[in-house]
Amino acid sequence: xxxxxxxxxxxxxxxxxxxxxxxxxxxxxxxxxxxxxxxxxxxxxxxxxxxxxxxxxxxxxxxxxxxxxxxxxxxxxxxxxxxxxxxxxxxxxxxxxxxxxxxxxxxxxxxxx
Amino acid sequence: xxxxxxxxxxxxxxxxxxxxxxxxxxxxxxxxxxxxxxxxxxxxxxxxxxxxxxxxxxxxxxxxxxxxxxxxxxxxxxxxxxxxxxxxxxxxxxxxxxxxxxxxxxxxxxx
Numbered sequence: 419x420x421x422x423x424x425x426x427x428x429x430x431x432x433x434x435x436x437x438x439x440x441x442x443x444x445x446x447x448x449x450x451x452x453x454x455x456x457x458x459x460x461x462x463x464x465x466x467x468x469x470x471x472x473x474x475x476x477x478x479x480x481x482x483x484x485x486x487x488x489x490x491x492x493x494x495x496x497x498x499x500x501x502x503x504x505x506x507x508x509x510x511x512x513x514x515x516x517x518x519x520x521x522x523x524x525x526x527x528x529x530x531x
Numbered sequence: 532x533x534x535x536x537x538x539x540x541x542x543x544x545x546x547x548x549x550x551x552x553x554x555x556x557x558x559x560x561x562x563x564x565x566x567x568x569x570x571x572x573x574x575x576x577x578x579x580x581x582x583x584x585x586x587x588x589x590x591x592x593x594x595x596x597x598x599x600x601x602x603x604x605x606x607x608x609x610x611x612x613x614x615x616x617x618x619x620x621x622x623x624x625x626x627x628x629x630x631x632x633x634x635x636x637x638x639x640x641x642x
Contacts, residue, residue, distance in 0.1 A: 422574070458540070458634055458635075459634055460535075460537075460620055460632035460633055460634045460635055461575070461620065461630075461632045462632070463629055463630070466629070476629065477629070508574050508575075510574070515628050516563070516624050516628060516629060516630045517563045517580075517624060517628075519577040520567075520575075520577065520630075521576075522573075522574025522575050522576065523574050524572070524573060524574055525572075525573075525574055
């Protein structure tokens with residue numbers, strides 16, 4: 419079992435460029451999440467999904483879009499990157515809701531210049 | 532009201548000592564309180580969790596103490612070891628069934 423994997427691990431973008439972060443889980447979990455982690459701010463939920471074909475906004479969704487076409491994959495898109503989106507992005511999954519253990523991927527470090 | 536305030540921001544403890552990290556909240560609708568541990572370069576991992584109908588939960592050297600009336604909960608690490616050096620996050624589940632995270636505490640255990 420690979421658990422939760424994220425690609426890429428690192429990325430540098432110029433302002434205005436777009437990119438997609440891929441998250442994959444092999445635990446057959448229903449719920450998947452995208453967080454961003456910034457120094458001194460803990461984790462903030464960007465978007466989440468409660469099942470294949472569903473997505474919902476979290477605390478900080480602006481500037482991001484997501485899709486969950488397959489149960490095992492959750493994609494995070496940045497359409498026009500801004501320096502404020504420089505962060506470490508974590509994907510997580512859980513069997514059901516957040517009162518079940520969330521399993522996190524290793525993170526993607528994104529720098530927008 | 533949606534905040535979880537975590538303290539201290541950083542903590543240095545001697546090997547064998549007790550590490551204590553505190554969290555406070557205002558929203559009485561919060562109903563599940565997990566602690567996650569994060570090592571450098573890794574994602575967070577669940578350490579221990581508690582629900583508000585329980586005042587204390589212990590798993591090995593890790594204990595959560597929960598004070599519902601004070602709206603506070605804390606993590607105690609007994610006999611702290613260098614391998615416990617990590618960043619610890621408290622969190623709380625809100626009425627939208629999402630986790631609200633504390634800012635994190637960087638714990639260093641000195642040998």
